Amino acid sequence: MENQRKIALVTGGSRGLGKNMALKLAKKGIDVIITYLTKEDEAKEVVAQIKAAGQNAAALRLDTGDVKSFDQFFEHLKGVLKDTFQADKFDFLINNAGVGHNTLIKDMSEEVFDQLTNVHFKGVYFLTQKALNLLNDQGGIVNVSSGLSRVSMHGYSAYASMKGAIEVFTRYLAAELGARGINANSIAPGAIETDFGGGVVRDNEQINQHISGITALGRVGLPEDIGGVVAFLCTPDAKWVNAQRIEVSGGMSI
Numbered sequence: 001m002e003n004q005r006k007i008a009l010v011t012g013g014s015r016g017l018g019k020n021m022a023l024k025l026a027k028k029g030i031d032v033i034i035t036y037l038t039k040e041d042e043a044k045e046v047v048a049q050i051k052a053a054g055q056n057a058a059a060l061r062l063d064t065g066d067v068k069s070f071d072q073f074f075e076h077l078k079g080v081l082k083d084t085f086q087a088d089k090f091d092f093l094i095n096n097a098g099v100g101h102n103t104l105i106k107d108m109s110e111e112v113f114d115q116l117t118n119v120h121f122k123g124v125y126f127l128t129q130k131a132l133n134l135l136n137d138q139g140g141i142v143n144v145s146s147g148l149s150r151v152s153m154h155g156y157s158a159y160a161s162m163k164g165a166i167e168v169f170t171r172y173l174a175a176e177l178g179a180r181g182i183n184a185n186s187i188a189p190g191a192i193e194t195d196f197g198g199g200v201v202r203d204n205e206q207i208n209q210h211i212s213g214i215t216a217l218g219r220v221g222l223p224e225d226i227g228g229v230v231a232f233l234c235t236p237d238a239k240w241v242n243a244q245r246i247e248v249s250g251g252m253s254i
Helices: 016-027 040-052 067-085 109-136 158-182 205-211 229-233
Strands: 005-011 033-038 056-062 090-095 135-144 185-191 245-248
Touching: 005 016, 005 067, 016 033, 016 040, 016 090, 016 229, 033 040, 033 067, 040 056, 056 067, 067 090, 067 109, 109 135, 109 158, 135 158, 135 229, 158 185, 185 229, 229 245
Parallel strands: 005 033, 005 090, 033 056, 090 135, 135 185, 185 245
Antiparallel strands: none
């Protein structure tokens, strides 16, 4: 059962950047499966919007920080692929799900550090590993990093370190999966107005103005600045883009 239509799996696709990625992928003619952790109603709304745009869609619950749940998730995914998409496999994996956290090094607890590791590195690593058998050859992987892997801001040492690890992991994916025609890239968004990290960029006017002031294009980012870049990376036009870190920050701290 090979499906001619391409299918993308976007983790954390119920809101923010992931939602915009899912909608932009649909505009490119790609069917989309999104995952959500708690926002089931919002996830269903995204599915409805994608279907209204003429593409097929589904939403599955997934805790990307709980590696032990992944086997069950992929069994569920196989059933959804077969029943909803008439497919055995999917084509693009977008590792987007994440949590924001700001704590100075001197105050960081092991518990929070482990949570960040599980969501932003260990979870991404093993979700990708377990996805490989369901990923079509000639497909692609997009991992979401952060501008904070390049620019240091107080309080983001653990979060940014995990994102730095993701960028290294992405290069290794590209090296090991090249024989299957699968490309792997990371995108590094700058500061974006969403509810991520408690909505600090969106709601704190002082922080918003500071970021605008250090960004060449003179404003903070919006979700719609990001999704189209991910969608592009899932098209044939981007097939020769591989093992790259693409910063999408409007020229932040250049």
